[in-house]
Amino acid sequence: MTKTVQLDLPLLLPDAPEASDACVARLIASLGQKPGVARVHVAEGGTDPLLCIHYDPEYLTLGQVRRTAQAAGAEIDARFGHISGQIVGVRHVRQARSVQAALTDQHGVLEARLDPSGALRLEFDRTRIDQGQIEALIQSQGLVFVAAASGSRDAGMETRAVVDGEPSLRGHAVRAAEDHTVGLVLNPTEAAPPSHVQEGESPHDHAPGGEDTHDHAHGGFLGPNTELVFAFACGAALALGFGLENLASGLPVWASIACYIVAYGFGGFFTVGEAFENLRRKRFEIDTLMLVAAAGAAALGAWAEGALLLFLFSIGHALEHYALGRAKRAIEALADLAPRTAHVKRGDQIIELPVDQVEVGDTVVVRPNERLPADGFVVAGVTSVDQAPVTGESMPVDKQPVADPALARADPSRLEPASLVFAGTINGAGAIEIETTRKSSDTTLAKVVRMVSEAETQKSPTQRFTDRFERIFVPVVLALAFLLLFAWVVVDEPFRDSFYRAMAVLVAASPCALAIATPSAVLSGVARAARAGVLIKGGAPLENLGSLKAIAFDKTGTLTEGRPRITDVVTVRGTRQADLLATAVAVERLSDHPLAEAIARDGAERLGSAPIATASDVRSLTGQGVTALVEGETIWIGKPEMFGRGDVGALSDETTAAVEQLRLQGRTLMVVRKGARDLGVIGLLDTPRAAARGTLTALRNLGISRMVMISGDHQKAAQAIAGQVGLAEAWGDLMPEDKVEAIKKLRAEGKIAMVGDGVNDAPAMATATVGIAMGAAGSDVALETADVALMSDDLAQLPFTIGLSRRTRGIILQNLIVSLGVVAFLVPATILGLGIGPAVALHEGSTLLVVINALRLLAYRDPARAGAPDARRI
Structure with a gap:
């Protein structure tokens, strides 16, 4: 007969960002091979994921199991490192792919994911590469890595550092405990500003007009819009050269050519480095093709056409970067919700401290209409709090002191919503005192910002498909262009025309719009959901939600109030x-x-x-x-x-x-x-939720054809609740393992989402296509385990989430049609004689079109909830 021991996974692997991390799989595989160990898996309990080890007491004692697990965890933790953060200066999807490829190709880097918005997740093997080499590689690309660590980080540490080498780095959002992880917590209160920011300024908000100052590292001496300035300078030089060539008489030819050369310099300034880096790694991106086409035009004497190509290409890049920056700023704005300072009671005095110096257990005074600086519970005063920035709730929530502070302090996870408060929310008319339960780096808001940023790096099924398509499509285009170089052998035309046609085809067939079509929509969808208090962890759950036809609901706390x-x-x-x-x-x-x-x-x-x-x-x-x-x-x-x-x-x-x-x-x-x-x-x-029946009706209107309630209660009790909320199917008498089997049965019939509280329902949620946790604000387990977390305990957020996902899928489909359609039109058109200039105009126009189309998601509003919170909260 086997026995079971549960060990705190974050203590065994303090630097694994989540329970699904590859290091957790390594630990399970390592322990599973030990003699006497029958089974190892991850379970959910309390506020942290647990490593559950089933062992034979005839072979192993409890102490041996613990020591074996700790040794295996220490070995893995010492060898494998994780880096999460933001790479500043990534201008477009092609550059993101190039940098990601450079990182992945580096010996010792096991996995690197870089989103076009600059969000990075990287795992590396310390025995083969160290932190300094990774930092040097990023800097060699002309980029800067920005990460904000925990409140325990040494004051004055530059945010330019890739990682913090101090072994004292502890307690931040991903529980780093040794020397190799910096979790991305975009909270300006938790890190020193970059070197170009004056003391007291925010690295996000000091630029005129609220510009995204992250781009300064790349923007150079002209600020964040340097690339746009260079594009316009290219256009001005092109226009001057064209005027001198065609409108002014008597001027030497070299005058107009000089202007065109200047246009080449400005238009190709940001592209040359990327192109040569791609060629060095034997990658052919649009940047390389554009430069080849421009050089070919110059070699043929078509200086004006080559300059026009670079102008259109550079301004397209600049506008694409600006448009994607809008979606990125929507996410970064979440980090600015938390105030920088807090008024803390120390004895009989109230002193103002930076929030990263507020300790767990401190009493913080929050004045009327101030933002709350920390998570905690109310110990004095009565007020109402606008929780929309974190949970998306449209109405302020009344708050009152806890009945027993000692009991609340002993077990914060059991706090009632009427006393629980979150950093970044807005106090109403009453002054209150709160006792903090988390440091600034561990607040619900900090976790949400980190997870939303990490979600940007998770590829959706459509994005994985387009990546595979491009790997096949680009070599085919190159082969076609090579064949067209010899068209003069078959067709009676000079080599100059064949060469020109081949360059035009290269430009026309480059799948730029296809590459950005899905990432831009996913980024916008995730950002819009986060503004409404819904955390969607990447493109896969976002797309899967949009194609669902069935949802399973837990009963207690989901369809009911959870207060029997x-x-x-x-x-x-x-x-x-x-x-x-x-x-x-x-x-x-x-x-x-x-x-x-x-x-x-x-x-x-x-x-x-x-x-x-x-x-x-x-x-x-x-x-x-x-x-x-x-x-x-x-x-x-x-x-x-x-x-x-x-x-x-x-x-x-x-x-x-x-x-x-x-x-x-x-x-x-x-x-x-x-x-x-x-x-x-x-x-x-138990009492059915007031919003349950209306929510289920809204879901049916969205196309959810099957909804099932699964419960551990007796069948008759389950049917009684199901009848009250308007459900036809109710499965009762289910043990936790039975719920898993029920989800497997439903999943065999198609995609299925499981809605629960993220704790007791974790195994069933993990089995479903998409796991959705309700009331995730303040719950570490729900935030870590669910694919989608509804931050408030409001079931009515579910139709908004499903509707947003369906709209996102629709926009992704529209973008794919536009991007592939333009390529399908341009390739034969250029073969038949369409010039490089019009091809580039249509090419870059389609790229901008798909990005702008994706940005429409930022304005998405739930038709069923016209008064739902929106961007005004941010």
Whole structure:
């Protein structure tokens, strides 16, 4: 018989950004090969993912298992490093791909993902490459890596550093504990400004007009718009040269050619380096093709046409960069929500401190209409808080002090929403005092910003398809262009015309618009969702949500309020109701299950001042109930199905009759047994969410044809709730493993989303095509495990999310049609004689068109919720 031990995964692998990280898979594989270990997997419990190890006690002791796991984790953690952050100066998708290829080709880099917006995730092997080499490689590309670490980072550390070599870097958003991870937390309060920012300024907001100052590193001496200035300078030189050549008489030829050469210099300035780098790595991108075409035009004496090509290409790049910057700034604006300073009570004084110096347990004073500087709970004062920046809720939420600060401090995960507050939200008219539960680097807002930024690097299915298509398409185009060079052999025309046609085909067939079509839409969709309090972790869940036809819902806390109440207390002969309740409350007040909380709360109210014994040795029986000792006797509390199995005796006839009677009324039941004698049955009823029926109707209108409720409650109780919310299908009596099988069954019929709370439903959510967690604000587990996290506990956010995903899929399809359609038109057109200039104009125009089309997602509004929060919150 195997035993099981659960170890805190973040302690074993402190630098793995998430439970799905490759290092976690390495740890599982390593431990799975150890003699005596039967199975290793990741489970969810409390606030952190757990590594669950099933072992044979005949071969291994508990201490050996722990030591083996710690040694394996330390070995992996010491060898493999992770870098997450922002590369400043990435101007377009082709450059992003070139830099990503350069990083991936580097010996020792295991994986690198770089989004066109500059978001980077990289994993490397320390035995083959060190941090300095990675930093040097990024800098050799003329780029800068920006990362904001935790509040414990040394003051004055430049954000230009790729990683922090200090072993004291601890406690930030990805739990870095040693020397090789910097998590991207775009929070200007947590890092020193770049060298061009004056003290006290934000690296995001000091530029005139709110320009994105991240681009300064690339922009050079003319600021963030240097590339645009160079493009216009190219156009001006081209216009002057054209005027001198065609409108002025008597001037030497070299005067106009000199202007064209100047135009070449400005137009090709930002492209030459990228082109040569691509050629060095045997990659053929549009940049290379454009330069070859421009050089060919100059060799043929068509200086004006070559200069026009570079002008159109450079201004297209500049405008594309500007347009993508809009979507990026929408995400960066999230980071600016948190204030820079906090008013902290120290003794009898209130002092103003930078938020990164606020410690867990500090009392922070928040004045009316101020933004909250930290996550925590209210200890004094009453107010209403606008939580829209974090959760997307359209109405302010009333806040009041916790009843017992000591209890709240001991277990912040059980705080009521009426007392829980988040950094970045806006206080109302009342002054409050909050006790902080997280440092500034670990707040819900910081985690959301980091995860949204990481999501940019996750490729969607369509993006992976277009990448594969390009790998085939580009060599075919090059082969076609090579053949066209020899058209003069077959067709009676000079070599000059054949060469010109081949260059035009190269330009026309370059899939620029195709390359940016999907990333721009995904970036805009993820940014729009984040503004509404919905965290979507990448293109894959965003696209999958848009093609869903079926959704499975957990019952408790999802379709219901998650606050069941006691409706019936039925005792067996010889038992007083007070004895039954006192026994149940003694045990259940030590559990955090929603049913246990209801019994502890309502039972204590019914008992009044009656004494309640102390329980000990409480053990949870997953999916069944709990057992404990009270006054020396064993207490069993759980579902009726728990009794009569294994070493638990069957229910008495009287108890069975009470169970059947209450089940007919749709109650959720908990049987209480003391020793070998049944005390009775407690019936509970949960309340359906007010928004549940309307939400399900909206989902049907969006095309969700099948919705199923899956629950651990008895079938009759599940059907009772399903009927109240308007669901036809309800599957009850499901253990956690049964829920997984239910999702597998549904997934066999097509894509399926699972909506739950992100904790108890984690295995089922992981099995579904898309896992959606509700009420994720403040929940580390929900944020880490779900593919989509609804930050507020508002089911009505679900139709908005599905609608946005469907709109995103539609825009991706439109972009693909435009990009492929333009290539399909231009290739035969250039073969038949269309010039390079018109080809470039249409080519760059299609690229701008797909980017602008994607940016429409930033303005998406849920038709069913016209008053939903939008960009005004940011």
